């Protein structure tokens with residue numbers, strides 16, 4: 001059993017292909033426990049983002065509602081980003097970025113203590129999110145995708161962005177509530 005990872009992990013699914021098409025495992029509790037998945041699946045969500053260049057995030061839930069997520073790209077491609085927001089972490093405010101795509105069969109495991117966001121690299125992107133904690137609106141919080149303290153190099157000009165995501169305070173303004 002591999003050692004649980006301390007941070008985000010890129011996960012690649014292996015489709016079984018035959019003349020009919022393909023079959024792939026999206027989530028395996030046993031396999032993900034080995035990289036740190038913390039417990040039962042609490043919720044599975046699906047998002048569709050129409051325009052290339054759109055940004056969603058960066059979102060997290062405040063403790064004690066912090067959640068791990070498996071972010072699975074099932075259509076198109078995204079640059080997926082996870083920001084370390086763990087108090088006392090030597091890599092706090094640093095991020096990892098990975099391209100996820102349906103074609104490559106890639107997903108990102110985002111542990112508790114990380115804010116998550118993405119930019120679409122194609123039109124009509126669909127993501128599946130597997131969450132380890134239920135959605136708790138009162139615990140919802142976020143970081144600005146363009147916060148200078150994070151230094152995230154988004155590859156494209158930002159297309160669609162929600163008012164909520166655009167209005168998160170900067171970290172220097174006290175914007176981090178983890």
Ligand SMILES: Cc1cn([C@H]2C[C@H](O)[C@@H](COP(=O)(O)OP(=O)(O)O[C@H]3O[C@H](C)C(=O)[C@H](O)[C@H]3O)O2)c(=O)[nH]c1=O
Nearest residue numbers: 043045047056057058059069116117118129134135162
């Ligand atoms: C997560 C969630 C949301 N909602 C409602 C709340 C809003 O009225 C609406 C859209 O939510 P939100 O604007 O947070 O959706 P996104 O901006 O796509 O956020 C998602 O993308 C970013 C990158 C993430 O990492 C979040 O986990 C994920 O929620 O669905 C629900 O009713 N249930 C839920 O579980």
